[in-house]
Amino acid sequence: MKRLLLLVLYAGAAGAYLTLGWIPGVVLVAIAIVGTLRSFVLTAYELAPTVRCGRGHIAPTYGLVQCSACGFTGEGSIWRCSHCDARYGHTPCPTCGLSIRNPSH
Ligand SMILES: [Zn+2]
Ligand SMILES: [Zn+2]
Incomplete structure (x- = not known):
């Protein structure tokens, strides 16, 4: 019975990871994109005539x-x-x- 409970917990954790695991990835990618865009904009300001x-x-x-x-x-x-x-x-x-x-x- 205890083993079944562990299995359910494990399956739940794996399921949660599979459904939610992409969120931190998306957040990291979004932060990277915003940082890149920001440096582009700042460089454009610096290069303004x-x-x-x-x-x-x-x-x-x-x-x-x-x-x-x-x-x-x-x-x-x-x-x-x-x-x-x-x-x-x-x-x-x-x-x-x-x-x-x-x-x-
Ligand atoms: Zn110098
Ligand atoms: Zn002046």
């Missing part, structure tokens, strides 16, 4: 950059150094000097 400072001035996101980490002056995205690959969290507005946040941070 211009950003706006707090006062509404338009600043280009491509140009001459002097890296504060390695001192290298290069031309490229203002959000990262073309020499040492350092990433910058903000950049000064060329018009008023207010710091503009890197939209992908």
Whole structure:
């Protein structure tokens, strides 16, 4: 009798796993997809040709950059150094000097 009970419990657990086991998988896949989409969107923001400072001035996101980490002056995205690959969290507005946040941070 005890053995039958165990069998029923086991069958119940296996059945529950078979019917519900896919839920964590779907949740994990959904989280992975959302994370990927989010990084795509953030990269698109970072690659936008211009950003706006707090006062509404338009600043280009491509140009001459002097890296504060390695001192290298290069031309490229203002959000990262073309020499040492350092990433910058903000950049000064060329018009008023207010710091503009890197939209992908
Ligand atoms: Zn650098
Ligand atoms: Zn400004």
